[in-house]
Amino acid sequence: GASFLCMCAVQRIATGEHRWGPFLRSYLVGNAASKLLPGGGATSAALQYEMLSQEGVPPGRAASGMTAASLLVFGTLLLLNMLALPLVVLGVAVPAKLLAAAWVSVVLLLAIVLIGWLALKGDGFLTAVGRAAQWSVNKLRRRSEPVQDLPKRLLDQRTAVAEAVGSNWWQALLAAGGKWVFDYLTLVFALAAVGAHPNGALVLVAYSAVSLLGQLPLTPGGLGVVEAGRTGTLAL
Numbered sequence: 001g002a003s004f005l006c007m008c009a010v011q012r013i014a015t016g017e018h019r020w021g022p023f024l025r026s027y028l029v030g031n032a033a034s035k036l037l038p039g040g041g042a043t044s045a046a047l048q049y050e051m052l053s054q055e056g057v058p059p060g061r062a063a064s065g066m067t068a069a070s071l072l073v074f075g076t077l078l079l080l081n082m083l084a085l086p087l088v089v090l091g092v093a094v095p096a097k098l099l100a101a102a103w104v105s106v107v108l109l110l111a112i113v114l115i116g117w118l119a120l121k122g123d124g125f126l127t128a129v130g131r132a133a134q135w136s137v138n139k140l141r142r143r144s145e146p147v148q149d150l151p152k153r154l155l156d157q158r159t160a161v162a163e164a165v166g167s168n169w170w171q172a173l174l175a176a177g178g179k180w181v182f183d184y185l186t187l188v189f190a191l192a193a194v195g196a197h198p199n200g201a202l203v204l205v206a207y208s209a210v211s212l213l214g215q216l217p218l219t220p221g222g223l224g225v226v227e228a229g230r231t232g233t234l235a236l
Contacts, residue, residue: 002178002182003178003179003180003182003183003186004027004028004031006175006176006177006178006179006182007027007069007073007175007179008020008023008024008027009171009172009175009178010069010072010073010172010175010176010179011023011027011048011065011066011069013069013165013168013171013172013175014064014065014066014068014069014072014161014164014165014172015052015057015061015062015064015065015066015069015164016061016065016164016166017057017061017065021055022051022052022055022056022057023052025051025055026047026048026051026052026055027048029047029048029051030043030044030045030047030048030051031044033047041070045066045070048066049062049063049066052066064160064164065164067160067164068160068161068163068164068165069164069172069176071157071160071161072161072165072172072173072176073176073179073180075116075119075161075176076112076116076173076176076177076179076180077180077208077211077212078212079111079112079115079116080108080112080177080180080181080184080204080208080211081208081209081212083108083111083112084201084204084205084208084209085205102185104200104201104204105181105182105184105185108177108181108204109174109177109178109181112173112174112176112177113170113173113174113177116169116170116173117169117170117173119158120158120161120162120169123155126151126154126155126158127151127154127155129154130150130151130152130153130154130155131150131151133150134147134148134150134151137150180208180211183207183211184203184204184207184208187203187207187230188200188203191203191234203234205233206230206233206234207230209229209233210229210230210233213229
């Protein structure tokens with residue numbers, strides 16, 4: 001429930017609206033449609049856009065806000081994947097105490113806000129990240145045409161997000177991070193409920209990696225792909 005509310009909060013902030021109702025209703029319907037129909041996120045976004053327009057949200061603002069919200073939420077998922085690996089290296093274990101997993105989640109949220117602030121408030125940090133990613137991509141794809149404009153593309157997308165969220169950037173970052181962190185905690189609690197005694201750091205790695213895989217529209221809503229991938233990574 002908290003994860004669901006966080007996603008609606010990001011969209012509400014990015015579109016500059018104060019009402020909750022249109023976003024709760026449209027996201028609930030759009031999310032359900034994405035699990036059943038081909039096209040996944042695209043189908044959900046189109047349906048949400050139509051519903052928001054019918055509820056009085058200006059079409060231009062709805063389109064730009066939903067785009068910015070999607071960029072922000074996807075960016076925090078990438079960040080979650082990067083933050084997960086050091087936790088494993090440091091050996092952060094959560095035996096049977098779920099409170100420890102909650103503290104890990106608090107640290108993740110704070111890290112997302114801090115790194116998000118660095119990305120939103122200056123060009124240097126994001127440019128350095130873009131250059132590092134571009135170098136890595138070009139090394140891995142030696143036979144393909146080299147990527148040359150990744151830092152600029154990242155800055156352009158950052159500007160679009162920053163303009164959409166305005167002074168509410170920290171609430172938007174918290175909500176975007178909360179969308180994934182609360183969902184991750186649900187998985188930790190579910191594993192503990194069946195006596196799995198989960199290691200929170202390893203579960204985070206499995207969750208974040210497979211959530212990223214689930215963004216690919218291979219099946220409606222990632223059906224089957226996410227379940228199979230998460231079961232495999234948790235067992236591993």
